[in-house]
Amino acid sequence: MMLSVVTPVPDAALPVEAFKDHLRLGTGFASSGSEDALLLGFLRAAMAAVEGRTGKALLLRTYQWTLTAWRDATRQALPVAPVAVVSELRLTDSAGSEEVVAAETYRLVRDTHRPLLEALGIALPMVPLGGEARVTFDAGFAADWTNLPADLAQAVFMLAAHYYEHRQSSGFGEPDMPYDVAKLIEPWRTVRILGGGRP
Known part of the structure; x- marks a missing residue:
């Protein structure tokens, strides 16, 4: 079995400005826009991690x-x-x-x-x-970020902020998913039986 994405999520669909606001609240982040590509990368990585853990596509x-x-x-x-x-x-x-x-x-x-x-x-x-x-x-849950389930959207922001704050770290000794993020996504996780057999 092979699953592939035909139409990837475009950069414009990702909430970079809202993520900047989230970082300002949590870390005192300030940016003139020069880090937008970096923030997009963290958002994509966090979204992929949340989707991988839950078996859910966030954006359509x-x-x-x-x-x-x-x-x-x-x-x-x-x-x-x-x-x-x-x-x-x-x-x-x-x-x-x-x-x-x-x-x-x-x-x-x-x-x-x-x-x-x-x-x-x-x-x-x-x-x-x-x-x-x-x-x-x-x-996917929605075509745009504002219509996602609030807990999943928050989990992506929290995980992306974690990646941002630990971007210089080697990752040794760090949990692969922070506890607060894991608790947010837990209700959305699908128990996989036989790789997609009868439910």
């Missing part, structure tokens, strides 16, 4: 997920949540021939923690032997 983007078999013939848990829409299901055989599966044969079951691709008939289309299925979908 398009993904492609490629797999060689369904774990269940009737439904398949998707690897990221929440999913807004499944735009395409494409099958490729061992010779490279492709077929787009009719959207009327499956549906998205929306769920904050474990969205599903579910067959509307007897089963999902069979993945060709030696071939693969590629699911294209949009996932």
